[in-house]
Amino acid sequence: MSIRGPEALASLDEAMRDIRREEEEITRRLARSAEKLGKIRENEAELFRQLAQLRLDPAVQGELDGTISAAENKARDMLKAHAKDLSKAEKDVAGIDAALARLTADRAETLKAFEGHQAELKALAAKLGDRIAKDPEFAAKRSRATELADVAAQSMRKTEQAETDRDEKGKPYRDDPLFIYLWEAGYGTASYRANNLIRYFDGLVANLVGFQKARPNFAMLNEIPLRLREHAERQIENAKAAEAEVDTLEMAAIDTAGGKPIRQAMEASQKKIDALDAEIVAAEDQRDETAKTLGVLSQGGNPALEGALNELATALGREDIQTLLAEARRTRTGQDDTIVAQIDDARARAREEQGETREQNERLKTLAARRRELEDIQWEFKKQRFDDPRSTFRDEKLVGDVLNDFLRGGISAASYWDQWRRSQNWSAGTTDWGGGVGLPNNGRQRSNSPWPEAGGNTFNWPDSSFGGGGGSSKSRSKSKGGFGGGWGGGSSGGVFSRPRTGSVGTRKHSGFKTGGGF
DSSP states (O other), X not given: OOEEHHHHHHHHHHHHHHHHHHHHHHHHHHHHHHHHHHHHHHHHHHHHHHHHHHHSOHHHHHHHHHHHHXXXXXXXXXXXXXXXXXXXXXXXXXXXXHHHHHHHHHHHHHHHHHHHHHHHHHHHHHHHHHHHHTOHXXXXXXXXXXXXXXXXXXXXXXXXXXXXXXXXXXXXXXXXXXXXXXXXXXXXXXXXXXXXXXXXXXXXXXXXXXXXXXXHHHHHHHHHHHHHHHHHHHHHHHHHHHHHHHHHHHHHHHIIIIIHHHHHHHHHHHHHHHHHHHHHHHHHHHHHHHHHHHHHHHTTOOHHHHHHHHHHXXXXXXXXXXXXXXXXXXXXXXXXXXXXXXXXXXXXXXXXXXXXHHHHHHHHHHHHHHHHHXXXXXXXXXXXXXXXXXXXXXXXXXXXXXXXXXXXXXXXXXXXXXXXHHHEXXXXXXXXXXXXXXXXXXXXXXXXXXXXXXXXXXXXXXXXOTTTTOSOTTOOOOOTTSGGGSOOSSBGGGTBOOOOTTOOOOOOOOOOOOSOOO
């Protein structure tokens, strides 16, 4: 059973809300734990004060009580100030979450409006298909565009095969350290630079591995894919230019038939969606920074507070206090035993709280990492226009078991996103015009459309937008090795292009898909 793009994105949004809710719950637990630890320390100080009253003479007791009380008062004051800072940070995060909820809801409503305009335009396009398809100029341009697209597709297939051959057939060369040493040194070429002694030994090595015969073969393996890709890219540009001419005719037909207001309404919705996406990214980055601050505060990570609590812990760890406790343990009196047991209990509870805090801290770090990865996936999802109403996904488990597996850390963000890409399809008759609309294809195949039609080819323009945050959504890469031909730079291991703090960024795209194309 398939799932539509908008519903898929809504499921990711819900998963994001779940992560944020759990983050908030953990920070609340950490805050309660930090507060509890402070109170345990205060209680421990009071117990030592009581023990001192029982066992020490007034002079020593007064000195010890003064030391403990000073540290205790300072810690209490800092706890109050810390609580205010913590409360403010919690309100800040809650406020950003509320803003994100509003932005997400607004985006969903705008997408619904876009889908409505899309349906209107498709209905209008259906009435025009037969008429414009019979126009001689359109037929000629359509035929030329299809022909060039087929040439581009064939060129790209040859390029990919050559690149596969390079990877497979070149492996024995690359695995030979002596051959690669000579190759990288430029041996046998004008770029080779070495003194006479090195040249002599390199010559021996070259004879040993048969370098003179092997070098031209390896050079050819590397050179052919480069030349083929250059040729394929030229053919792709030619096909795009021809398709743009067809788009212009289709657009004019739609506008003449009264579709311009609908198309403009769609474009307005698209602009609003893009603006909302930019706001969402900015809000997410703001939340990330605020959540970090809240996390630090909830763990008691206030320097002044830490200093005060450490000072109290130091006071309670003084040698004379430890001696007092040791002597109380050696003597068996009812009052001593009760206070000592209470001190032991307080320290045990403190250790439990500290252990729980460590576990919650690790969980919070995991959640923060997962949230950022999901933000990356959502960004790419929108950038690729996978939330378009005409986008569908064959595997509904992507919002079920597979999503849960990702959230649990069973699969990486890169793997999860790749499953989305491989599962994605465009509904029959969907095409991309760089903001235009499409009409029914009347039996023809629009083989160069990056949005596959029923019965058409599925050639996709190579995409250079990943890893750099640019490019058109017309450019969908199926190349091996990741987005844009590589897995270089960026977050989450270099797979994603979402801008981070300090750069809201934009998605350069061609707009949502609207109709069927002639």
